Amino acid sequence: MYRALTVHDILIAGAAVLGGLVAGFLLRLLLGWLGKGARRTSWSGDDHLVAALRTIAPWGALAGGVSIAAEVLPLKDAVRHTVQQIVVAVLILAVTVAVARIIGELVGSRSAGLGSATILVNITRIAVLAIGVLILLETLGISIAPLLTALGVGGLAVALALQDTLANLFAGVHILAAKSVQVGDYIKLSSLEEGYVTDINWRNTVIRTQSDNLVIIPNDQLSRTIMTNYHRPEQEMSVIVQAGVGLGSDLSHVERVTVEIAEQVMAEVEGGVPSYEPVVRFHTFGDSRVGFSVILRTREYGDQYRIKHELIKRLHARYRAEGIDIAHPVRKVVMQYADDTPVLPRQRESSDVTPRETVDIGPREPSDIPGIQS
Numbered sequence: 001m002y003r004a005l006t007v008h009d010i011l012i013a014g015a016a017v018l019g020g021l022v023a024g025f026l027l028r029l030l031l032g033w034l035g036k037g038a039r040r041t042s043w044s045g046d047d048h049l050v051a052a053l054r055t056i057a058p059w060g061a062l063a064g065g066v067s068i069a070a071e072v073l074p075l076k077d078a079v080r081h082t083v084q085q086i087v088v089a090v091l092i093l094a095v096t097v098a099v100a101r102i103i104g105e106l107v108g109s110r111s112a113g114l115g116s117a118t119i120l121v122n123i124t125r126i127a128v129l130a131i132g133v134l135i136l137l138e139t140l141g142i143s144i145a146p147l148l149t150a151l152g153v154g155g156l157a158v159a160l161a162l163q164d165t166l167a168n169l170f171a172g173v174h175i176l177a178a179k180s181v182q183v184g185d186y187i188k189l190s191s192l193e194e195g196y197v198t199d200i201n202w203r204n205t206v207i208r209t210q211s212d213n214l215v216i217i218p219n220d221q222l223s224r225t226i227m228t229n230y231h232r233p234e235q236e237m238s239v240i241v242q243a244g245v246g247l248g249s250d251l252s253h254v255e256r257v258t259v260e261i262a263e264q265v266m267a268e269v270e271g272g273v274p275s276y277e278p279v280v281r282f283h284t285f286g287d288s289r290v291g292f293s294v295i296l297r298t299r300e301y302g303d304q305y306r307i308k309h310e311l312i313k314r315l316h317a318r319y320r321a322e323g324i325d326i327a328h329p330v331r332k333v334v335m336q337y338a339d340d341t342p343v344l345p346r347q348r349e350s351s352d353v354t355p356r357e358t359v360d361i362g363p364r365e366p367s368d369i370p371g372i373q374s
Contacts, residue, residue, distance in 0.1 A: 024057060056095055059091065181222070182197070238295055243293075251282060287329070
């Protein structure tokens, strides 16, 4: 026999619910204060933990107040059991959402760079949410075996219908698992697309070019193409600048001056590696020059343009100051006369030798050319 509901019961139940709300509010304020302290630490895990607790604590306090109210009120056993199940379901959902959030942020924080590898974050969150829903159903007394069977059969049909989508999904997972490409890397494909990887999601990979345009590449295509990753195994890379000086230059002096300028560029220009010793290597005798390479090193792919700019500008000024001849094309014209004596063009006026043949290259009418009638 159930007793009648009294004002005292209502006051106690209301106080329990109100106390849960107040406790949740105070816990959230306290955790917010703790979060400010956690952000000052070097470990990022405590930030995510406090954020998760800020999600769970208010719901937990409210659920506790409702549970106490349900015990105080003269409810039927079936109603009380239903209320308790709802309270448990709310707690499970709150914990599931908080855990999915904290695990997703921990996974995403491992992808340092210009963006985030959303494919891993989304897969992780979906997996945690799916586990939480299964636990919730089992707690509520709902058998999940038929559901799993239906999902298995339905999943097979979906897999057959979405082959391309699943191919891109698994290709993206494979790319991240193999660590051949990570967010923030600078890559160049055999199809000549190049840029920084800003995101790898469930369907495609996004590349930001140096002109700030986005190139969208399907993951399946990216996994099958020939690719150069300029950030693997390390971001530092060599930069080769081609140059040349006149054939009459003192090559030892040229090498000494060039190395000196290159060392200044390495030490003073942003993106250079000060500890690296630049190298000069002569490699070609040209028609009017001796070609050589200046080998430098930069911290990252995008720094090479600034390094090349400063090196060429400083070398040009220093070569002029040192009197080093910067190579330029030179052609010497020799004319052969009737007595087989080679005479340069500037000697023609003073030479009394008659040329073997004179060719008139002036304009002509078509009728003046043999074999052509107007």
